[in-house]
Amino acid sequence: MNDLGTSVKDPLATRLTLDGPLVLQSGISLSPVTIAYQTYGTLNADKSNTILVCHALTGDQYAAGKHPLTGKDGWWRHLIGPGNVIDTSRYFVISTNVLGGCLGSTGPKETNPETGRPYGLNFPVITIRDMVQAQARLLNQLGIDKVFCVTGGSMGALQTLEWAQRFPDRITAAVPIAGSYRHSAQNIAFDEVGRQAIMADPDWAQGNYLEEGTVPKRGLSVARMAAHITYLSEPALQRKFGRRLQDRDNLTYGFDADFQVESYLRHQGSTFVDRFDANSYLYITRAMDYFDLAEENGGKLANAFKDTPVRFCLISFSSDWLFPTTESRAIVHALNANAAKVSFVEIESDKGHDAFLLDEPEFHETLRGFLDGAARSVDLQDVTAEGAQ
Amino acid sequence: MTEATTTVPTQMQSGIRVDLQLVADQIKPNSRVLDVGCGDGMLLAYLRDQKKVDGRGLELSMARVSGAVREGLAVIQGDLDSDLKHYPEGAFDYAILSQTLQSTRNPKEVLEDLLRLGTYAVVSFPNFGHWRVRLELLLRGQMPSTPTLPESWYDTENIHLCTIKDFLTLVDNMGVTIEAGFALDGHGKKVSYAATGWLANLFSEQALFVLRR
Numbered sequence: 001m002n003d004l005g006t007s008v009k010d011p012l013a014t015r016l017t018l019d020g021p022l023v024l025q026s027g028i029s030l031s032p033v034t035i036a037y038q039t040y041g042t043l044n045a046d047k048s049n050t051i052l053v054c055h056a057l058t059g060d061q062y063a064a065g066k067h068p069l070t071g072k073d074g075w076w077r078h079l080i081g082p083g084n085v086i087d088t089s090r091y092f093v094i095s096t097n098v099l100g101g102c103l104g105s106t107g108p109k110e111t112n113p114e115t116g117r118p119y120g121l122n123f124p125v126i127t128i129r130d131m132v133q134a135q136a137r138l139l140n141q142l143g144i145d146k147v148f149c150v151t152g153g154s155m156g157a158l159q160t161l162e163w164a165q166r167f168p169d170r171i172t173a174a175v176p177i178a179g180s181y182r183h184s185a186q187n188i189a190f191d192e193v194g195r196q197a198i199m200a201d202p203d204w205a206q207g208n209y210l211e212e213g214t215v216p217k218r219g220l221s222v223a224r225m226a227a228h229i230t231y232l233s234e235p236a237l238q239r240k241f242g243r244r245l246q247d248r249d250n251l252t253y254g255f256d257a258d259f260q261v262e263s264y265l266r267h268q269g270s271t272f273v274d275r276f277d278a279n280s281y282l283y284i285t286r287a288m289d290y291f292d293l294a295e296e297n298g299g300k301l302a303n304a305f306k307d308t309p310v311r312f313c314l315i316s317f318s319s320d321w322l323f324p325t326t327e328s329r330a331i332v333h334a335l336n337a338n339a340a341k342v343s344f345v346e347i348e349s350d351k352g353h354d355a356f357l358l359d360e361p362e363f364h365e366t367l368r369g370f371l372d373g374a375a376r377s378v379d380l381q382d383v384t385a386e387g388a389q
Numbered sequence: 390m391t392e393a394t395t396t397v398p399t400q401m402q403s404g405i406r407v408d409l410q411l412v413a414d415q416i417k418p419n420s421r422v423l424d425v426g427c428g429d430g431m432l433l434a435y436l437r438d439q440k441k442v443d444g445r446g447l448e449l450s451m452a453r454v455s456g457a458v459r460e461g462l463a464v465i466q467g468d469l470d471s472d473l474k475h476y477p478e479g480a481f482d483y484a485i486l487s488q489t490l491q492s493t494r495n496p497k498e499v500l501e502d503l504l505r506l507g508t509y510a511v512v513s514f515p516n517f518g519h520w521r522v523r524l525e526l527l528l529r530g531q532m533p534s535t536p537t538l539p540e541s542w543y544d545t546e547n548i549h550l551c552t553i554k555d556f557l558t559l560v561d562n563m564g565v566t567i568e569a570g571f572a573l574d575g576h577g578k579k580v581s582y583a584a585t586g587w588l589a590n591l592f593s594e595q596a597l598f599v600l601r602r
Contacts, residue, residue, distance in 0.1 A: 313458065314465075332465050336472070339421075339445070339480035343458040344465035346451060366458050373461015 028124040036104025037096040041088035053095040054152030054159035060103040063095040099134040102277035121207035132162040151175035153356030173374040178356040180327035182292035191285035194223030221269030233319040233352030302337035312342040313370040317355040408577025420482035426489035430457030473502040481507040492546040513597040518552030518590040568599040
């Protein structure tokens, strides 16, 4: 598909504006809506080999390849590529910047056409469903009706579950990784700490920092630092840093970063502000907080997947305390109640929530096996013969 | 122990274990199957490839689950004592429980669950009425250790062992119909005598029954 293939050649600016407004879950009609995306691989002749990869809270559409801002490889570099688990010589991978994001998709930092100024806090509150509706509309306009697989970790898992609930006949397989069917009180609590840190920064300027010419660096950086702790595990932190001192032999009896772990977190915070928008952080965490598949199905999660034809593979990590295995298991039980086709593995790892981004061979082999099985079940056509048109 | 046991499988030409082959023979093509305690999914893979069965599996061991999922099978990690209740009534044509009944916390409840979620329950188990077992206890005065049941009393997972006769009494009390029954040797191969007779209870090392509500 040449029209889609061009996006690979121009990785900095692949965006598409949706035809017509997007009616949000809140009832607000948003227009225009632009979605930035990246693609990897080639769409096959019958357009049946698409894998939609959904990013996490602070991720973006650069799941593979070089990131234009950071210069680093994409967040799923270990998984996506020719011959890799998500094999781009076989699958057509598409990754979008979520609605509300800050790397090209319509979000609080983009210009409000009504005022000619950045949306800021005038941007409507969005939900995971809104993000998924925007993705679905994008795929419609790209002419992709059927999606072979939707997958993602963390917030990507929430989007994946929303896809499975909302469009069960449009997707063959769903792989929610390190996720949940709803944000727990603890999840909401951590998000709130992050938001309060941002809003407590005077440079946030009531959300108008873009116009004021300031950047709420301190607030966003603290939000990132607190969140980053939740992505790791206690043993992993201990192993990586222990109580080791940073570039010094003795304690300084001050509040400088004496410990390596402090220095590490400060670095995480300060590099984050260069690539992420503070208001986006507010909006996206809010979207995650509002997510509850059970609640919107009369308190019964099983109702979200009534007679679902989708093949599921749930993957959790043993040391993930942000989205613990119990959350995935609850989803498995709800799927069992529908006798759905579901695979479920908890991967033994001490790397915490972030394990879904890391080189975890057992996780990767599990995903590879599941994708192979799902591809066999639908006789997925190879790109090689028909794709070269 | 040098002799083959239920945990050291004998392979047939087709690549599937003898005891599993007999289980597979009970399953009609294109049916829906739940394999409880499915291990690495050998039976499910066979049923999928040979009989176009729509299969699901439940397995306690994460390592085995991982192997099964890599084979592209719909297998989940879980505990049958707590997880069977999540499946809806009549969701499957067959619910298979192979060599696992004796290690469940509540075998009767498990059987009830299998017959609730499956039209047929296919159940196999080691026979504690086998003459060697009887002789071990009688002559040595110690908990029996046989080729089929080699573990010591303190490290065995088999907390609810029964004889074929015990099993038949239970299913009779439950009002369950026996559709088919097979007396088996230590390798899981069929032997000639009737599964419900006294000969089987004394001479067969295992048994396999197809049950229906």
